[in-house]
Amino acid sequence: MKRTDREAEFDAPGWNTWRLAEVPGVESVSYGVVSPGRHDPEGIPMIRAGDIANGVVGEGNLARIAPAVALKNRRTSLRRNDLLVVLVGRLGDTAVARPHHHDWNVARSVAVIRFTPDGLADGIDTWIRWWLGTDRARDLLRARSAGAEHATLPLGDLKQLPVSLPPDHLRADILRTMDLAERKMALNTRIAAHxxxxxxxxxxxxxxxxxxxxxxxxxxxxxxxxxxxxxxxxxxxxxxxxxxxxxxxxxxxxxxxxxxxxxxxxxxxxxxxxxxxxxxxxxxxxxxxxxxxxxxxxxxxxxxxxxxxxxxxxxxxxxxxxxxxxxxxxxxxxxxxxxxxxxxxxxxxxxxxVVVREQFASLALPLHARILVALRENHALQELVVSEMTGHPEGGR
The missing domain is CATH 3.90.220.20 (DNA methylase specificity domains)
Structure with missing residues (x-):
């Protein structure tokens, strides 16, 4: 496996920087369907860049492709734990393929990163998902695109993205922090939604x-x-x-x-x-x-x-x-x-x-204040994890 020389100065002792496609545990990096054809109401769901937001796939208005089209694009027929990456517009936004996404597909505007069994066991999927959310990764992705509102990232540039990995024991510690942070963030998200x-x-x-x-x-x-x-x-x-x-x-x-x-x-x-x-x-x-x-x-x-x-x-x-x-x-x-x-x-x-409006506000405002507390705590947890990954407190959004 080859390492990139670029950004080597960021490597702390024992850390190594790899091209994303060559990170140990990454099986493949592919883009989705180029010619989906007409929408088929009874066809295979196809996830587009606009369907991915806040780390999840919005499933309210999915495009569907004919089974014959899906068969021609088996390389991106989804499996559980595949990482979906936006290549158009909001470059680097991600979502994880869940069990019910099995055999769905993705559009050309979405990349699919697939991991080996060892990569999943070692948490490489989680590491890369978080890495793509860091300022360092986002800045590099934007620099390799046109930088416009509808910027497009070539798949080759995503494959070449530098990814820094710490020694195994340190990565295991940071992955445990990620797991705890994600559990608390999920709880905060539910609190805010409720x-x-x-x-x-x-x-x-x-x-x-x-x-x-x-x-x-x-x-x-x-x-x-x-x-x-x-x-x-x-x-x-x-x-x-x-x-x-x-x-x-x-x-x-x-x-x-x-x-x-x-x-x-x-x-x-x-x-x-x-x-x-x-x-x-x-x-x-x-x-x-x-x-x-x-x-x-x-x-x-x-x-x-x-x-x-x-x-x-x-x-x-x-x-x-x-x-x-x-x-x-x-x-x-x-x-x-x-x-x-x-x-x-x-x-x-x-x-x-005004009396009625103020009475309602007295009930609603404490709930909205609680929502903001949950959102702020999630941002703090995210920054904590990213600072451990990059060594820079301001390293992520």
Missing amino acids: ATELADAYFSRFAVAHAHTLIRKVPVDEVSRVIGGVPRGSVLEGGEPLAWVSPKEVLNSRTAHLDRTTETTWGPLDAACEPGALLVAPRPGEVRTVVTAIPVVPGRGMLAVGTESEADRMWLLHVLRAKRETLVTTAQGEQARAMSRKAFSKFPLCWPD
Whole structure:
């Protein structure tokens, strides 16, 4: 097996840097179906880059390929524990093939890393999955792509990605830390998801209990400020690096909060929405709404909505989430995948007096605070693991 000389200066005593495709325990690295043909409603599910987010495969709107096409692409017919890697857009995002993904396939925009039995036993699959999330790996992947919103990473460059491995005994210790961190992160993710569901349920019950006060209806723009999204990079040059959020990140959020993005843009500070803005994005059948915890520039096809107070924000957030299906009428374009600012601004909402809004906020705000605590703890755990892997506390996102 060959080592790369590049980044050798990062190797601590006993560490070695390998090309990803040559890491001991990696069996193969392949890309998916190049010519999937027409969607076959009864065919084999095919995972695309856009189906992968937050470490999991979203299975709500999968493409399907004919069995004959799948037979021609057996090299990426999935097995349990295969690592799926995004090659287009959000370079390096990953998900793990689960037992029910057996014999599914992937699109050309996704790579499949397969491991040997020894590699799985030694935790090489877990190591590479975490490694692909480090700043060091992401920076190298971006440098090898065009760097645009829809950048594409050639499979050969993924295969050449340097991966540093410590001595066996140290790797075993770090893998144990990874396992503990992942268990706690999974628990935090469930807490955040349940807190989100509980806040939505409180809103439904609260709305029923105060139905007599919800007769007044107002358009969205009477109680908020609505602005449209922009493509990444279209903000005026100069200024500061700003977090840029895509509609897909809103749609794939597991909670009602967004506290990190995978992309940035450049522009004046006032080009970003302030923390607390609501982000609204559509897909066929529903419109998702989350609240941002950080300043962000909203992406093209979505909207950002600002309010005057926390009570207004809480009510508007949950009434929009409750209206996620009927809000589809405010979307436009092919398959209603972009928000119409004009139609959304005039969408009628039930709007109670300030006393009712403040009463609801007193119930909802503690739940939202708990969600943010869980998300922050997950980021801290991630940084802890990455710092052990790379020796740099700032080494990962």
